[in-house]
Amino acid sequence: MPLYTPGRRRAIVLLLLTSALLLTLDLRGAAIFDSARAGFRRALEPFETAADVVTKPIRNAWHGIVDYDDVAQENQELREQIDAQVSDQIAGRAFIQAYQDLLALNELPALSDYATVTAAVEGQSPGNLDQVIEINKGRNDNIEVGMAVISSAGLIGKVTAPVLPDRAYVMLITDPQYVVQVKIVAPPPPPEPPTTPAPPTTLPPPDPAATTLPPEDPAATTLPPSTTVPAPTTTVDPQRDTGRLSGQGGDSLPQVDFLQDTPVFGRIVPGDIVLTAGGSTGLAPADIPVGLVENVIQRSTAEGPLLEVAPLADLNELRFVKVVLYKPSSEFEEPSPDTQAGG
Amino acid sequence: MLASLVQGPLLRLAAVGFVVLGLQRTLFADLRPGGVALQVMLALAAAAGAAGGPQKGALAGFVLGLMYDLGSGTPLGSSSLTMGLGGYVAGYAQSITIEPHWWLAALFTGLGAAVGEAAVPIVRVFIGQEQSIGPHFGVVVAVVAVGAMVLSPLLVPVGRWCMRIKRPEWRAPKEPV
Numbered sequence: 125m126p127l128y129t130p131g132r133r134r135a136i137v138l139l140l141l142t143s144a145l146l147l148t149l150d151l152r153g154a155a156i157f158d159s160a161r162a163g164f165r166r167a168l169e170p171f172e173t174a175a176d177v178v179t180k181p182i183r184n185a186w187h188g189i190v191d192y193d194d195v196a197q198e199n200q201e202l203r204e205q206i207d208a209q210v211s212d213q214i215a216g217r218a219f220i221q222a223y224q225d226l227l228a229l230n231e232l233p234a235l236s237d238y239a240t241v242t243a244a245v246e247g248q249s250p251g252n253l254d255q256v257i258e259i260n261k262g263r264n265d266n267i268e269v270g271m272a273v274i275s276s277a278g279l280i281g282k283v284t285a286p287v288l289p290d291r292a293y294v295m296l297i298t299d300p301q302y303v304v305q306v307k308i309v310a311p312p313p314p315p316e317p318p319t320t321p322a323p324p325t326t327l328p329p330p331d332p333a334a335t336t337l338p339p340e341d342p343a344a345t346t347l348p349p350s351t352t353v354p355a356p357t358t359t360v361d362p363q364r365d366t367g368r369l370s371g372q373g374g375d376s377l378p379q380v381d382f383l384q385d386t387p388v389f390g391r392i393v394p395g396d397i398v399l400t401a402g403g404s405t406g407l408a409p410a411d412i413p414v415g416l417v418e419n420v421i422q423r424s425t426a427e428g429p430l431l432e433v434a435p436l437a438d439l440n441e442l443r444f445v446k447v448v449l450y451k452p453s454s455e456f457e458e459p460s461p462d463t464q465a466g467g
Numbered sequence: 468m469l470a471s472l473v474q475g476p477l478l479r480l481a482a483v484g485f486v487v488l489g490l491q492r493t494l495f496a497d498l499r500p501g502g503v504a505l506q507v508m509l510a511l512a513a514a515a516g517a518a519g520g521p522q523k524g525a526l527a528g529f530v531l532g533l534m535y536d537l538g539s540g541t542p543l544g545s546s547s548l549t550m551g552l553g554g555y556v557a558g559y560a561q562s563i564t565i566e567p568h569w570w571l572a573a574l575f576t577g578l579g580a581a582v583g584e585a586a587v588p589i590v591r592v593f594i595g596q597e598q599s600i601g602p603h604f605g606v607v608v609a610v611v612a613v614g615a616m617v618l619s620p621l622l623v624p625v626g627r628w629c630m631r632i633k634r635p636e637w638r639a640p641k642e643p644v
Contacts, residue, residue, distance in 0.1 A: 143544040161540070165538065172489045250495065252587075
């Protein structure tokens with residue numbers, strides 16, 4: 125039989141055109157495909173559950189063989205990290221509480237103001253290009269496309285289409301299509317150790333008031349308890365710059381560009397903290413930790429530096445995540461046709 | 468019409484597709500040799516092509532790709548294109564032989580899988596998705612191809628059964644006594 129006959133060629137062209145048609149309709153957001161996906165997922169679920177149960181011993185054996193050394197080493201490192209972080213955690217809690225109090229006092233929005241939906245991670249992307257995970261909550265829990273998704277460590281991505289009634293897909297921050305506005309903040313300098321012996325006035329006297337209020341500051345004693353005290357002018361504001369973080373694929377770190385690189389903000393160095401910038405069009409609320417600056421790639425002055433950011437969250441070991449039910453303020457106003465949400 | 472549906476390959480392909488997709492989303496999404504997820508759905512499409520020729524390979528790839536898209540949330544039709552291409556290429560390579568040995572079928576399956584996987588970023592770029600392809604993508608394509616070759620002794624008979632392909636019965640003419 126000849127390889128190419130008009131009938132065969134017609135069939136192949138028909139398949140090609142059908143694929144293109146389906147693709148076009150799906151990308152235009154035809155609602156029927158969401159229903160089809162939901163129905164197909166329901167039909168697939170028993171097969172997936174059975175495959176999960178049946179193949180679990182194989183997977184365990186595989187990880188036992190391949191990952192044992194890594195896991196043992198990681199376990200040791202984690203134990204050391206936990207020991208080191210205990211004191212930091214206590215200090216950090218005190219700072220967070222003070223920060224929340226300050227925000228509440230000034231009536232500023234905080235991350236804790238937004239409702240979240242906790243979801244379990246059902247599966248990771250079976251492909252090699254998409255950095256997408258699937259969660260077990262969806263439209264029924266008020267989840268919408270674009271909402272930020274966080275783990276206990278920080279930002280991990282955003283909800284992407286399609287959002288089904290009982291499940292949704294999360295595009296991770298390493299996905300090449302992921303973009304979010306971020307700000308880079310220098311970590312506060314560590315407290316300097318005292319170089320001189322403590323003055324005798326700071327020795328624990330029997331009267332506690334003597335240790336909290338300097339005796340030569342009469343103004344402090346006249347302030348009512350509820351009055352807010354402005355920060356001393358000698359305190360240096362954290363260095364800050366904003367840019368655009370974009371994913372670079374699973375095997376590369378996300379990068380931040382469009383930085384201004386002005387001396388006003390100070391020089392960005394590895395170890396600086398990357399937080400979401402928020403804003404009226406940003407899909408993620410401000411001040412969600414994203415990661416730490418890993419590398420600073422210097423470019424021309426016009427381009428500004430390029431940063432590689434190591435995410436705080438371990439994107440390969442996600443079990444539970446939180447979807448922040450946050451919509452930017454621009455979403456509540458009349459949308460203008462040329463306005464695009466950044467991130 | 469119902470009879471043609473029952474007697475055609477679609478039902479068998481869909482039944483096997485559900486099982487293989489279940490494995491793809493659990494076992495093969497978890498075991499990642501070299502950090503690469505083996506694409507067993509694509510390998511099955513290529514195996515069907517290596518067993519039955521370009522038309523059957525393209526059809527198998529189209530159906531399996533649709534199932535993959537519906538189950539994985541990727542744009543509907545994108546995997547149909549890439550898996551259809553993979554099945555077609557494997558089938559086209561098969562058509563140069565009369566009845567390929569198992570190792571030749573494995574080679575064709577690997578070739579089809581490699582072409583199908585390499586086409587994924589191209590299709591994604593065509594539909595406006597930004598892709599960053601680094602040197603690691605070469606490793607991805609190679610591992611997917613080798614994985615498909617290794618799985619082909621299992622997948623080619625499955626593909627043959629799905630597509631209702633019978634082995635050609637070639638017999639040497641008897642010599643006159």
